[in-house]
Amino acid sequence: MDGDRKGQCSSLNHNSKTWRKMWSLQAPQATKSFLWRAAKESLPTCLNLYKRKMVDSPLCPVCHRVPESVTHAIWSCSAAQDVWSMSTKRIQKLNVEDGPFVEVLKPLLENLSSHELTEVAVTARAIWNKRNQWLFEQSFHSPFQVVNILEWTAPPSSFYKANWDVAVDKGKSRIGVGVIVRDSSGMVMASMCSSMLLDPDPLLGEAVAALKASTLCSNIGLDQVMLEGDSLAVVQAVQSREECWSPTGLVIRDIKLVLSRICTWSIHHISRRLNVVAHVLAKFALTCSGEHTFMEDYPPCIRNLL
Structure with missing residues (x-):
């Protein structure tokens, strides 16, 4: 017994x-x-x-x-x-x-x-x-x-969450950047689709997308921000104190500079399957020209995902 x-x-x-x-x-x-x-x-x-x-x-x-x-x-x-x-x-x-x-x-x-x-x-x-x-x-x-049909996790009250992703068109040496910013209730505060000519290096593209997300949050005056992306290397680089003088490293320095203007911020790595809205925006951006920012709005391509 x-x-x-x-x-x-x-x-x-x-x-x-x-x-x-x-x-x-x-x-x-x-x-x-x-x-x-x-x-x-x-x-x-x-x-x-x-x-x-x-x-x-x-x-x-x-x-x-x-x-x-x-x-x-x-x-x-x-x-x-x-x-x-x-x-x-x-x-x-x-x-x-x-x-x-x-x-x-x-x-x-x-x-x-x-x-x-x-x-x-x-x-x-x-x-x-x-x-x-x-x-x-x-x-x-x-x-x-x-x-x-996966669930977006809301940030704490008074915080905003910015998800970013990049899509790469190697044949045309272009990248598409998708960013979406939501508050703790899930309301869209801003979204962005940006297309540009760039060396089709996925890591560099992810860093540029993270910079676009950080800059958007800073420009619209958010002071408590959580950033999420599916590039672990970029997230770790932003979290690290080490500096690198490669093209990607220089973009990381710019991200840190922009984030220094935001009162409270954090950056986190998530699975691509939990980052689907930003991913769809990034794919859509490849069909656009230039950069388009939507305040409290978003393109029709993500309507069924919100």
């Missing part, structure tokens, strides 16, 4: 670490609550409802092959796997077995970075929403649509 108690205590301690790490994710509260419900096996899957005698069949309503457990619904169903196959390679390569969903989460929480875990949380919720839309509204979303 003593051995049983020790085993239970160890298991509880392990789960306690899982819960703490899960609740510390940089994701919307609703998404973390969804993940907690999934880990507690409390989602209304067909199997759970069948056990409560609320439905006639436990089979998955999507594939109709096996009972729909929580793990099956948001991880191992063929429809779910179609979505996970579009995630980052580190997520795809993890060998996760079927079982209670908390057992699926543990290796993910132990092996993935913070922004990869945010991607997992948001994607899992998007898959569940896709399943519900299919079941209750007969509305079908392709895997590509699902991975783009």
Whole structure:
């Protein structure tokens, strides 16, 4: 009996670490609550409802092959796997077995970075929403649509968040820059599309895009700003005190100079899949000429993403 108690205590301690790490994710509260419900096996899957005698069949309503457990619904169903196959390679390569969903989460929480875990949380919720839309509204979303229905995380109250990205046209030696600035309620304060001739070096292009985002925030008088982009190298360079005299390094110096005029600022790296609005703006910028800034407005290309 003593051995049983020790085993239970160890298991509880392990789960306690899982819960703490899960609740510390940089994701919307609703998404973390969804993940907690999934880990507690409390989602209304067909199997759970069948056990409560609320439905006639436990089979998955999507594939109709096996009972729909929580793990099956948001991880191992063929429809779910179609979505996970579009995630980052580190997520795809993890060998996760079927079982209670908390057992699926543990290796993910132990092996993935913070922004990869945010991607997992948001994607899992998007898959569940896709399943519900299919079941209750007969509305079908392709895997590509699902991975783009991802949630933007609002900044704290009184802060503004600027997301930036770049698109590169190597054939024409052009880059397109996309920037969007939103407040803590998600309202768009400004957006920008900028196209220019530039050596098609992706890192240099990302640095130029970050400079455009910083300058836009400074020019419209924002004094508490969070910047987000999907170039880890640029984010780390801006955070570093080291200086580099390469073309990219000189742009980084300009970014730091512009940000020094802003009272409170921070810069963060996020997954491209969480930066989709800025990415679409950057692609759209390649079809434009020059630079276009929209105050409290945005181009039609991102209307369905906001």
